[in-house]
Amino acid sequence: KMAAVEGLERCLRVAGAAAARPERFLSVQDGLAADFKALTKTLYDLSKARGSNVVRGSPLKELVIESFDEEQIWQQLELQNNAVLDFFKKSIARDANDEDLCLLSDPEEDSSNAEASSDKELEEDIMEIETEQKNVYTKDKTKAKEKQSKPRESKMQKYSDEDSDVDFDIEELEQQTEIAKKTTSKKLQKKSIVDDKFFKLAEMEAFLEDVEKEDRGEEEEGINYFEDLLSDDEEEESEDSKVKPIKSSRDLTYKDFFDPVDDNDELVANTVEDGQEEETDSVTEEENEESTSEADEINEIMTENMRSKEASKKVTFSLPDDSEIEDSIDMQSEKSIDPIEIKSSFEKRQEKMNAKIRSLEEELLEEKPWQLKGEVSGQKRPENSLLEETLLFDHAVRMAPVITEETTLQLEDIIKQRILDQAWDDVVPKEKPKEEAFEYKKRITLDHEKSKLSLAEIYEQEYLKLHQQKTEEEENPEHKEIQEMMDSLFLKLDALCNFHFTPKPPVPEVKIVSNLPAVSMEEVAPVAVSDAALLAPEEIKEKNKAGDVKADAEKTPTDKKRERRKKKLRKRMKLREKERRQKLLEKVKPEQGTKLSKKAAAAKLKKLTKEGKASLLKDEGKDKVLKSSQAFFSQLQDQVKMQIKDANKLKKKQKKQREVSVHKLKL
Amino acid sequence: VGNEEMRKIPVPANRYTPLKENWMKIFTPIVEHLQLQIRFNLKTRNVEIKTCQETKDISALTKAADFVKAFILGFQVEDALALIRLDDLFLESFEVTDVKPLKGDHLSRAIGRIAGKGGKTKFTIENVTRTRIVLADAKIHILGSFQNIKMARTAICNLILGNPPSKVYGNIRAVASRAAERF
Numbered sequence: 001k002m003a004a005v006e007g008l009e010r011c012l013r014v015a016g017a018a019a020a021r022p023e024r025f026l027s028v029q030d031g032l033a034a035d036f037k038a039l040t041k042t043l044y045d046l047s048k049a050r051g052s053n054v055v056r057g058s059p060l061k062e063l064v065i066e067s068f069d070e071e072q073i074w075q076q077l078e079l080q081n082n083a084v085l086d087f088f089k090k091s092i093a094r095d096a097n098d099e100d101l102c103l104l105s106d107p108e109e110d111s112s113n114a115e116a117s118s119d120k121e122l123e124e125d126i127m128e129i130e131t132e133q134k135n136v137y138t139k140d141k142t143k144a145k146e147k148q149s150k151p152r153e154s155k156m157q158k159y160s161d162e163d164s165d166v167d168f169d170i171e172e173l174e175q176q177t178e179i180a181k182k183t184t185s186k187k188l189q190k191k192s193i194v195d196d197k198f199f200k201l202a203e204m205e206a207f208l209e210d211v212e213k214e215d216r217g218e219e220e221e222g223i224n225y226f227e228d229l230l231s232d233d234e235e236e237e238s239e240d241s242k243v244k245p246i247k248s249s250r251d252l253t254y255k256d257f258f259d260p261v262d263d264n265d266e267l268v269a270n271t272v273e274d275g276q277e278e279e280t281d282s283v284t285e286e287e288n289e290e291s292t293s294e295a296d297e298i299n300e301i302m303t304e305n306m307r308s309k310e311a312s313k314k315v316t317f318s319l320p321d322d323s324e325i326e327d328s329i330d331m332q333s334e335k336s337i338d339p340i341e342i343k344s345s346f347e348k349r350q351e352k353m354n355a356k357i358r359s360l361e362e363e364l365l366e367e368k369p370w371q372l373k374g375e376v377s378g379q380k381r382p383e384n385s386l387l388e389e390t391l392l393f394d395h396a397v398r399m400a401p402v403i404t405e406e407t408t409l410q411l412e413d414i415i416k417q418r419i420l421d422q423a424w425d426d427v428v429p430k431e432k433p434k435e436e437a438f439e440y441k442k443r444i445t446l447d448h449e450k451s452k453l454s455l456a457e458i459y460e461q462e463y464l465k466l467h468q469q470k471t472e473e474e475e476n477p478e479h480k481e482i483q484e485m486m487d488s489l490f491l492k493l494d495a496l497c498n499f500h501f502t503p504k505p506p507v508p509e510v511k512i513v514s515n516l517p518a519v520s521m522e523e524v525a526p527v528a529v530s531d532a533a534l535l536a537p538e539e540i541k542e543k544n545k546a547g548d549v550k551a552d553a554e555k556t557p558t559d560k561k562r563e564r565r566k567k568k569l570r571k572r573m574k575l576r577e578k579e580r581r582q583k584l585l586e587k588v589k590p591e592q593g594t595k596l597s598k599k600a601a602a603a604k605l606k607k608l609t610k611e612g613k614a615s616l617l618k619d620e621g622k623d624k625v626l627k628s629s630q631a632f633f634s635q636l637q638d639q640v641k642m643q644i645k646d647a648n649k650l651k652k653k654q655k656k657q658r659e660v661s662v663h664k665l666k667l
Numbered sequence: 668v669g670n671e672e673m674r675k676i677p678v679p680a681n682r683y684t685p686l687k688e689n690w691m692k693i694f695t696p697i698v699e700h701l702q703l704q705i706r707f708n709l710k711t712r713n714v715e716i717k718t719c720q721e722t723k724d725i726s727a728l729t730k731a732a733d734f735v736k737a738f739i740l741g742f743q744v745e746d747a748l749a750l751i752r753l754d755d756l757f758l759e760s761f762e763v764t765d766v767k768p769l770k771g772d773h774l775s776r777a778i779g780r781i782a783g784k785g786g787k788t789k790f791t792i793e794n795v796t797r798t799r800i801v802l803a804d805a806k807i808h809i810l811g812s813f814q815n816i817k818m819a820r821t822a823i824c825n826l827i828l829g830n831p832p833s834k835v836y837g838n839i840r841a842v843a844s845r846a847a848e849r850f
Binding site: 446447448449450451454455456457458459460464 | 744745746748749752755756784786787788790791793794795797798800810811812836840
């Protein structure tokens with residue numbers, strides 16, 4: 001016995017330690033798992049060792065855990081549990097109903113009982129219900145085991161879910177419902193059409209069934225094929241009453257699921273105190289629902305919960321106004337504050353509408369925001385407020401295209417297509433057409449003679465030429481092409497075969513241009529004079545930089561200076577030329593050179609003056625004679641005239657004298 | 668072949684002898700190719716052309732009349748023959764004084780300009796524009812296709828108005844080359 005106590009204590013310690021740090025269970029804890037396995041084994045063995053006369057349990061004396069995986073351990077436990085389940089259920093129910101037994105005041109304890117009792121599979125190995133300690137242990141263990149193990153039973157899951165979703169005490173409600181059930185267990189009846197003041201169909205059926213059951217009392221172990229199978233919960237709950245009218249799913253109404261729309265609390269109070277029938281009916285109906293589905297059971301409990309005073313979950317229609325309301329949880333909180341002043345949904349909507357109207361009115365009366373006030377300058381609106389606004393304005397300039405991914409993709413598509421088509425936009429090098437002036441003249445030869453062909457023949461020829469040309473044109477291009485291709489091919493072949501191949505040198509085009517009148521070059525028969533010359537005027541005489549020849553009046557000072565410079569340059573060149581020639585001449589032929597040179601002339605003059613043959617006239621400035629040649633020569637002329645005159649005079653005088661003498665002689 | 672139609676072309680005195688000389692050349696194509704009847708009325712000094720039963724084409728009469736008329740104006744027989752052979756040849760006549768009122772020496776000079784030395788200018792125009800020109804004192808006759816007549820007329824008018832021949836050459840050359848390029 002000591003060993004057993006020690007074992008239990010150890011188990012308790014382990015479980016307590018594990019429970020103290022529940023956050024560890026978020027991850028897989030292999031060590032703890034092993035501990036718990038050992039713990040389970042210990043408990044199982046102890047229970048088996050203690051033995052029990054009331055119930056047999058599984059044939060296994062001890063729990064085997066070595067190299068057994070979870071599934072197998074569970075199956076072992078299941079064997080044990082299934083065997084003792086029925087017994088435990090009955091005993092618990094009995095003890096729960098037993099007034100002598102002191103139930104713990106702590107509602108959680110009760111709930112644990114209720115929970116445990118409502119479980120299909122007991123997860124505990126040991127349920128020594130008499131011992132309160134055990135209850136504590138089991139409670140802990142169940143809790144620990146719950147947290148550790150994967151809940152096999154989805155019911156448990158749902159219970160826990162329901163617990164989290166709905167903020168109420170399920171245990172309390174169950175307790176209450178049980179109380180309610182007890183008070184009204186006798187009146188679980190269904191109303192039918194044939195019901196009367198004196199006769200109630202449901203009562204009759206119930207009575208008949210009771211009688212039948214009594215008859216069948218010994219045949220508990222056999223399976224009654226005709227009996228309607230009830231779920232374990234219902235069976236347990238309504239065991240004493242033994243009345244279970246069944247309600248089909250077709251008869252479910254709104255009332256079964258939801259609260260009545262008006263003033264639930266009042267109703268609840270009434271039903272609890274006064275109108276018990278209604279409530280009991282509905283309760284019975286709920287309880288007697290033949291529903292194997294777990295959802296219905298949960299709904300049942302939920303509706304029971306809703307009935308309670310403190311039940312605050314309410315289902316409401318989702319009206320548009322209601323959407324603005326906060327969640328039901330908040331409503332619950334509201335209700336929990338003022339449970340008496342619950343307003344109808346219509347009233348709530350009205351309130352909201354009014355609030356909205358008020359706010360709108362206030363808005364209208366207020367000053368408008370800057371966006372709605374006409375022209376707003378920078379001072380009248382907050383800083384950088386335009387950045388947040390989307391503005392519309394006219395664009396004077398065409399906007400640059402927005403480069404998005406799509407545009408780039410489009411461009412790329414175009415590029416790819418171009419590459420495939422080999423359609424490049426290359427610049428074609430332009431060749432300046434060489435228009436030679438002479439060729440133009442040759443285009444139409446001007447025949448200045450009477451044409452030898454008659455007009456008819458001319459037109460005939462033209463006609464023929466026109467028609468022949470068409471056929472010629474078709475052939476020629478092909479010929480040309482062929483010729484070109486052949487040329488290029490042969491050129492390449494030549495280059496390949498001859499190592500010392502040298503291409504033909506480009507023939508320089510020589511154009512002989514003679515400055516002859518055009519008539520002699522062009523005309524077939526020499527005819528009379530023509531003005532045209534072959535060379536262009538520019539080629540004959542170079543045009544000066546200034547352009548056209550300018551009259552003296554038109555010349556600008558620059559032009560004049562330019563001309564002067566040119567003149568001086570020309571003169572300088574001439575002089576230099578002359579000197580060079582003179583020098584050359586002197587060297588080669590000294591006599592001729594000296595004759596013409598300035599030096600020689602000066603020397604000669606000197607000689608003459610010295611000799612006295614010539615006299616140098618000094619230029620004093622007074623004598624007019626020396627200033628101009630005209631004066632000089634006129635003076636010279638005068639001098640000569642004078643001399644002649646004198647001479648004549650002398651001659652005349654001499655003649656006169658001779659005439660006198662002759663006269664005298666005659667005498 | 669309903670009624671017999673007849674055309675009369677008067678012959679001036681100066682063309683009498685050339686007509687006599689070229690009579691064979693004239694009447695042969697008319698009679699043989701156009702199937703018409705032709706005679707020279709000595710009394711009235713008219714060339715008369717008449718249709719007969721053998722005439723197939725009624726327009727032949729007009730053609731023949733034009734042919735003879737062209738010859739009478741002064742064109743050569745061979746040139747005038749083109750009128751019969753080609754449909755789209757026309758004959759245009761105008762006077763020098765139509766272009767510009769000239770009198771006396773100016774008129775003579777204008778005519779001289781048109782003719783050129785030894786007929787050079789006239790021949791040049793004829794050759795370039797593919798027409799035939801007859802310059803009879805103050806009257807000018809041009810034979811050729813419509814476009815060519817126009818070109819020649821422009822050239823002659825320019826000469827009358829006083830342009831030097833070289834300039835006129837240049838112009839008609841340019842125009843002719845452009846016309847030639849088009850075809």
